[in-house]
Amino acid sequence: MEFELAKWIMNPFVLMFVAVFTGMMFGKIKFGKFNFGVSGTLFTGLLFGWVVVKYAKGFVEGDDYFSAAQSFLGKGIIPKDFFYLFLILFVATVGLLASKDIGAVLKKYGLKFVLLGVIITFAGAATTYGMTIFTTKVLNSDSTPYEVSGVYTGALTSSPGLAAATETATKHATNLVTEYAEMADDEKAKVLKQLDKDFKVSDYPELTDDMKTKFIQNAEAGIGVGHAIGYPFGVIIVIIAVNFFPKIFRINIEEEQKIFNREMEEARKAGGGREIKETDFDLIALCIAMLFGYTIGRFGVDLGFIGIDQVFSLGSTGGVLVGSLILGYIGKIGPINFRMNSRILGIVRQLSLAFFLAIVGLRYGFKVFDALAGSGVILAVVGLVVGLVAMMVGFLVGKYIFKINWIMLSGAICGGMTSTPGLGAAVDAIGSDDPAAGYGATYPFALLGMVLFTIILHGLPM
Numbered sequence: 001m002e003f004e005l006a007k008w009i010m011n012p013f014v015l016m017f018v019a020v021f022t023g024m025m026f027g028k029i030k031f032g033k034f035n036f037g038v039s040g041t042l043f044t045g046l047l048f049g050w051v052v053v054k055y056a057k058g059f060v061e062g063d064d065y066f067s068a069a070q071s072f073l074g075k076g077i078i079p080k081d082f083f084y085l086f087l088i089l090f091v092a093t094v095g096l097l098a099s100k101d102i103g104a105v106l107k108k109y110g111l112k113f114v115l116l117g118v119i120i121t122f123a124g125a126a127t128t129y130g131m132t133i134f135t136t137k138v139l140n141s142d143s144t145p146y147e148v149s150g151v152y153t154g155a156l157t158s159s160p161g162l163a164a165a166t167e168t169a170t171k172h173a174t175n176l177v178t179e180y181a182e183m184a185d186d187e188k189a190k191v192l193k194q195l196d197k198d199f200k201v202s203d204y205p206e207l208t209d210d211m212k213t214k215f216i217q218n219a220e221a222g223i224g225v226g227h228a229i230g231y232p233f234g235v236i237i238v239i240i241a242v243n244f245f246p247k248i249f250r251i252n253i254e255e256e257q258k259i260f261n262r263e264m265e266e267a268r269k270a271g272g273g274r275e276i277k278e279t280d281f282d283l284i285a286l287c288i289a290m291l292f293g294y295t296i297g298r299f300g301v302d303l304g305f306i307g308i309d310q311v312f313s314l315g316s317t318g319g320v321l322v323g324s325l326i327l328g329y330i331g332k333i334g335p336i337n338f339r340m341n342s343r344i345l346g347i348v349r350q351l352s353l354a355f356f357l358a359i360v361g362l363r364y365g366f367k368v369f370d371a372l373a374g375s376g377v378i379l380a381v382v383g384l385v386v387g388l389v390a391m392m393v394g395f396l397v398g399k400y401i402f403k404i405n406w407i408m409l410s411g412a413i414c415g416g417m418t419s420t421p422g423l424g425a426a427v428d429a430i431g432s433d434d435p436a437a438g439y440g441a442t443y444p445f446a447l448l449g450m451v452l453f454t455i456i457l458h459g460l461p462m
Helices: 005-009 012-027 037-057 066-074 082-139 145-155 159-178 183-196 210-249 253-272 283-298 314-329 344-371 377-401 406-416 420-430 435-457
Strands: none
Touching: 005 210, 012 344, 012 406, 037 066, 037 344, 037 420, 066 253, 082 145, 082 344, 082 377, 082 406, 082 420, 082 435, 145 159, 145 210, 145 377, 145 420, 145 435, 159 210, 159 314, 159 406, 159 435, 183 210, 183 406, 210 344, 210 406, 210 420, 253 283, 253 406, 283 314, 283 344, 314 435, 377 406, 406 420, 406 435, 420 435
């Protein structure tokens, strides 16, 4: 009998099962009156992700399992297909669960969610710009402005933002190297520092083609590094915030839930909802909702009409959420019923969320621990600051200016942060799927804000 321990350890299925099993156990541990619940899988995933990457990197060329380790690392620990599968499944079930009240929610809060999505992403962008200036000019950090701006998309966990940041960083870097010869010496020095800190302006009055190519590649890579470091910290700050904000600001969740239920009942009576008899479970309807939403997410809108060379789309997450909300609100099309038993859908939701959060942890664990132990600590701090400021602004504006009920606001803040893991934590902390309606109403406008502000960031002097 043979058993290849190394391949077993580096098997994505083994890692997912172990991270979910231990994470659910950890999530049950009480810290006073608080426990992490399903979010515990994120933290065990982070730990196992760090451990297994260190293990895989220990194999050198010539070792029996070197090729397997390189393949494992090249796939990002857990193949991204698993990431998207559980993400789509989670978002679809949440959307269907929250859909019956979406009409009432939009009728009551409508424009407030639009503004909140823009305000949160703007606050994150403004903080990122301030941190870029602070880290590069005051702290004289080795981190590049591209890395810091990449943290913005990571801290707000936005894949569309990452795509926009990468594209605009490439254009920004190309313009810089093209204009290098006409720059003042201090500006040239900034460019050279991003190539090699030991380069002197006097030695390079002009850049070679190879240096120009390397600078552009470094800019693109910097966005990716910043995003990878900022992402897990953005997830962590949202999960902690949705659990602790009610305690810090003395919000009575039970009372808020009663108020929300009363408001939704009144809105439904006024014609904001549709009563349709539920079925136990309809796999066909669930698959149609995911297919419909995924297709919506593929459509892009060219923003050239407002002077921005960028295509905006909802992506997988936004498309599936919007599609599920639409079909769930319609309720029934012929024999296909999109209104399903909430207990059964809730089980599917918890299963998919547990695996989704575990995969996030496994894929980014090594970045978190390496950042905390090395030069990436400044970028990690930037991610925490950006995420915290954006959330605080969203909370204060939503709660005290817009007067949005916490049940809806918790989801709207996560939508403004484009944080699907945060939505899972909000749903888990509140004990109902009601926050998803606020998330779905805010998310599309936050995505648009992410794209716009990411492009603007790279147009500002750094």
